[in-house]
Amino acid sequence: MNSFEWTEAKTVEDAVARMGGSSVVKAGGLDLLDRMKEGISTPARLVNIRNVAGLDAIREDAKTGLHLGPLVTLAQLDASSLVRRRYTALADAAGHAATPQIRNVATVGGNLLQRPRCWYFRSEDFHCLKKGGDTCFALEGENQYHAIFGNRVCAIVHPSATATALVALGARLELTGPGGKREVALEDFFVTPEKDVRRENSIGEKELITAVRVPPLSQGTRSVYLKQGEKESFDWPVADVAVVLERSGVRCTRASIVLGAAAPVPLRVRAAEEALEGRAVNEETARVAASAAVRGATPLSRNGYKVPIFETLVRRAIMAAA
Ligand SMILES: Cc1cc2nc3c(=O)[nH]c(=O)nc-3n(C[C@H](O)[C@H](O)[C@H](O)COP(=O)(O)OP(=O)(O)OC[C@H]3O[C@@H](n4cnc5c(N)ncnc54)[C@H](O)[C@@H]3O)c2cc1C
Ligand code: SF4
Incomplete structure (x- = not known):
């Protein structure tokens, strides 16, 4: 870990004035300090915002x-x-x-x-694309926790x-x-x-x-988040799903369905949302939407197991929200 200077921001303006260059904001410090210990972030100065009043409401x-x-x-x-x-x-x-x-x-x-949990990114020994190198080691390597969508450049x-x-x-x-x-x-x-x-x-x-x-939610909006871990432990999910349903009677008027741990960004699956909107939400429509949610997935050599997990989580989350 490099040596660094510690500064305390007193206000938002104070924090903004101290940021930039090799000065980095620290909130709880969990991810930032991990990266510094791993040698993949080397800021010269930390700007602690933890004691700025009014930011925890x-x-x-x-x-x-x-x-x-x-x-x-x-x-x-x-x-x-x-x-x-x-x-x-x-x-x-x-x-x-x-x-x-x-x-x-x-x-x-x-x-x-x-920052991402990819073990190649987190290891000093692998100079991958994300760190300015010319290879994504995950594409041909240990990719069991990696993306099943949008994974052609960096997974x-x-x-x-x-x-x-x-x-x-x-x-x-x-x-x-x-x-x-x-x-x-x-x-x-x-x-x-x-x-x-x-x-x-x-x-x-x-x-x-x-x-x-x-934004304000309309009356009767229900939201559900489901996480599947590798085991009952504290780790990041292998798959997680959030579903928000607005309904009029049994009919879905608006759906928002997002897959986490599936792609490099939280992935809204519009085909699944469209499969629900305007229809009654029941086992059958939930199944059709769940199948639409994973359509087009491009799993890598070791993470194909994620596809049925996502399909199941989406179906369960829709039914729980309904
Ligand atoms: C064992 C373990 C299991 C975990 N499991 C999960 C999990 O299941 N799901 C999950 O989501 N997370 C998980 N985490 C990650 C953990 O939740 C994050 O590391 C934590 O939320 C980061 O918050 P922090 O306040 O400590 O951020 P920091 O480390 O302080 O900051 C993280 C980054 O954000 C920047 N930053 C922070 N606040 C601001 C701000 N207000 N404005 C601009 N920049 C800012 C910092 O500069 C830094 O780059 C796990 C962590 C561990 C160690
Ligand atoms: S997925 Fe590939 S490019 Fe992305 S951080 Fe991991 S090794 Fe690097």
């Missing part, structure tokens, strides 16, 4: 929906009766991630921006559980930089390897996530 407004400060922890999301009652998929995504100790420290901002899966739920819930990010604030739909924030293999999102070097917002 959870509140709801009938007009604007749910507001989350970026320092809200996964444990807070899991424990919040408001989030659990109204935005169940998000509470479950946070509550099923990692361990209680990690959830107490991990922030939602850091969770969305954590990472996006590691964030909260991203899976938040994309399904239509969340937006507020980003604050030297020029002021901008807002972006979370779905559009993530960047595919085809666009830029070196990054996973479009945050600017001197930008801070200052809020995560979920």
